[in-house]
Ligand SMILES: Nc1ncnc2c1ncn2[C@@H]1O[C@H](COP(=O)(O)OP(=O)(O)OP(=O)(O)O)[C@@H](O)[C@H]1O
């Protein structure tokens with residue numbers, strides 16, 4: 033366990049010193065503050081616009097960070113052959129994978145926190161002072177964070193057996209269709225053919241169902257924000273357990289692949 | 297008791313994009329390394345040295361054969377606490393400093409503070425990187441990276457160290473330092489297993505060597521024994537000679553050279569040796585040295601492996 037944490041800590045430190053990270057965060061913050069200007073243009077709906085654009089920025093830039101760093105996670109160690117040194121130490125291969133994953137989760141946590149503070153500042157600047165708005169933002173951001181944890185696990189899985197470019201493509205593709213998982217299920221049910229129905233249901237259960245986490249700009253958060261009512265905790269809990277289960281499966285798969293690998 | 301055991305080790309790599317075909321990198325290699333010796337693992341490029349080391353480090357799965365280190369199978373984590381490894385052309389995290397890297401590695405071994413920082417400091421001294429302790433590794437030269445690689449390999453006071461071409465990329469001074477480190481390790485009872493093609497280093501350091509070529513083990517044994525089989529005569533160096541001496545010796549030996557006030561005589565056979573030595577003692581010439589002429593490892597490589 034301590035070895036996993038040691039690896040995680042080193043991964044975090046490595047990420048923090050990477051310039052890509054700062055560029056992405058900077059872009060996200062610029063996006064959030066741009067939403068202020070756009071908000072001014074839409075009379076009466078400022079808070080909704082800022083929230084929509086702000087949460088979308090956190091989600092998209094978080095996804096980019098997760099994909100870029102997540103794919104580099106294993107690939108860089110293989111490419112630069114640092115893995116030779118590490119695995120010759122008393123480190124089991126699953127400890128390596130888990131350590132890397134946790135390190136990136138921690139990096140993401142810090143990044144999401146920074147972006148969230150940016151968003152809260154934008155709201156404050158807009159004149160929004162109700163505490164409940166600030167507090168209710170947190171479950172929404174937490175849901176985004178869960179979706180990022182899932183994307184990271186996917187990126188990690190691909191990078192254990194594929195090239196970075198392909199891994200990025202696969203992960204991005206899954207991220208996109210993951211948001212339409214439920215639509216696919218409906219589509220299958222509408223179709224007359226039992227076969228198509230089955231295929232769609234099959235895909236629905238295999239691909240990450242990111243729509244579970246998609247509450248940004250959607251009814252949940254806006255309602256809870258505008259009515260100053262906390263969000264339904266069961267939605268968050270369900271998403272949390274879904275994320276936990278999905279990540280566990282994906283990470284187990286990554287470890288299984290990694291265990292069989294030859295490091296040439 | 298052997299500390300490294302390799303039995304009938306074979307490794308095939310699958311190459312080719314569509315139709316994979318196996319290429320044999322190691323072919324039925326068996327050898328044992330005893331506790332406390334410096335063991336040289338020699339062979340030309342592509343012989344299979346790194347492949348063997350990677351299998352021993354559990355980075356590659358062998359096609360067949362068995363390997364054990366300190367009596368344990370190579371996937372044992374407990375055993376890996378007791379060994380060190382320097383990969384070929386190592387590379388470390390760009391954004392870490394030597395101090396941070398060694399601290400990181402030390403933590404993986406469960407070494408705690410304040411012992412750890414003390415240890416890191418002495419190690420950096422040992423490998424001559426004390427001045428560069430807080431420079432990021434991406435700014436390091438090849439030789440500096442090699443040095444930090446050696447430091448990380450011995451941070452846990454290992455019982456065996458595996459070094460894949462430890463001298464590569466080092467300047468003459470650096471090579472001398474690495475030689476010194478290796479001898480110091482041996483003095484401390486550590487077994488050293490290293491691959492190399494820098495033959496003078498091997499000749500200076502190794503108790504025993506194995507010579508590998510195209511995946512097959514050619515020889516294992518004491519270097520002297522491998523080379524002595526082919527003794528090609530003796531070289532005698534004399535001082536205090538005169539023109540008279542030169543004339544007399546030339547009668548029995550064909551190869552006589554003068555170098556300053558020294559006379560180098562090459563004696564090809566036993567029959568030539570007796571008259572020359574007799575003359576030397578009778579005339580009370582100064583005998584500086586007398587050495588068997590054996591091929592250097594380089595010559596051996598050329599003769600044996602070219603075939
Ligand atoms: N990943 C790989 N795929 C296919 N063949 C490989 C692979 N790695 C090594 N080989 C082959 O295995 C053989 C042994 O390679 P190895 O790297 O062990 O040689 P080496 O003795 O370390 O050489 P060098 O002195 O150049 O480091 C070579 O013929 C090489 O082509």
Ligand SMILES: [Mg+2]
Pocket residue numbers: 345346347384460
């Ligand atoms: Mg090699």
